[in-house]
Amino acid sequence: GQNIDQPTEMTATEGAIVQINCTYQTSGFNGLFWYQQHAGEAPTFLSYNVLDGLEEKGRFSSFLSRSKGYSYLLLKELQMKDSASYLCAVRGGRDDKIIFGKGTRLHILP
Amino acid sequence: DVKVTQSSRYLVKRTGEKVFLECVQDMDHENMFWYRQDPGLGLRLIYFSYDVKMKEKGDIPEGYSVSREKKERFSLILESASTNQTSMYLCASRSRTGQFFGPGTRLTVL
Numbered sequence: 001g002q003n004i005d006q007p008t009e010m011t012a013t014e015g016a017i018v019q020i021n022c023t024y025q026t027s028g029f030n031g032l033f034w035y036q037q038h039a040g041e042a043p044t045f046l047s048y049n050v051l052d053g054l055e056e057k058g059r060f061s062s063f064l065s066r067s068k069g070y071s072y073l074l075l076k077e078l079q080m081k082d083s084a085s086y087l088c089a090v091r092g093g094r095d096d097k098i099i100f101g102k103g104t105r106l107h108i109l110p
Numbered sequence: 111d112v113k114v115t116q117s118s119r120y121l122v123k124r125t126g127e128k129v130f131l132e133c134v135q136d137m138d139h140e141n142m143f144w145y146r147q148d149p150g151l152g153l154r155l156i157y158f159s160y161d162v163k164m165k166e167k168g169d170i171p172e173g174y175s176v177s178r179e180k181k182e183r184f185s186l187i188l189e190s191a192s193t194n195q196t197s198m199y200l201c202a203s204r205s206r207t208g209q210f211f212g213p214g215t216r217l218t219v220l
Contacts, residue, residue, distance in 0.1 A: 102152035
């Protein structure tokens with residue numbers, strides 16, 4: 001089966017950097033996604049990592065280590081609008097499904 | 111840009127009613143998914159489809175069915191709505207490099 005772990009909540013300060021970790025177990029790994037979700041809204045796609053390494057996209061970067069079953073999302077120059085839940089999701093398994101972690105709620109303090 | 115639309119943002123139904131939730135995507139994606147999202151439980155996969163007329167059960171299919179008569183449309187059906195099906199329902203469409211969500215339907219069953 002598939003299992004995904006990420007912290008339930010984190011707090012950071014405006015202008016700072018925060019790293020949200022995700023560990024996973026799956027058979028037949030086909031990629032890892034990160035999504036941002038504001039309260040009451042649908043998840044918004046942030047990144048998709050298939051190969052090991054760091055992918056940078058503006059203020060957001062995502063890292064993957066397949067051998068360790070580990071990923072992180074790095075948010076730089078935090079803004080108040082970054083207050084949201086961040087969902088880690090893994091694609092894989094027998095049916096090539098995408099399974100989601102329960103999300104990390106990020107609070108940004110002024 | 112990928113566009114995934116859902117027929118309603120908010121829906122209120124009574125116990126025992128048959129409920130149809132419609133999802134349409136405009137990017138010719140073959141893979142489509144239905145999730146529900148509940149506080150503390152995260153996103154859970156109900157059903158998915160990798161082609162027209164094809165459907166597969168996800169992790170929580172009980173009480174639901176689906177229909178995929180056309181590539182762009184994936185419908186979720188609650189045959190006899192119950193109060194424990196009150197939830198946020200999210201449709202998603204997947205390409206090789208990303209999975210994209212519709213805006214969600216918040217269903218309340220009274």
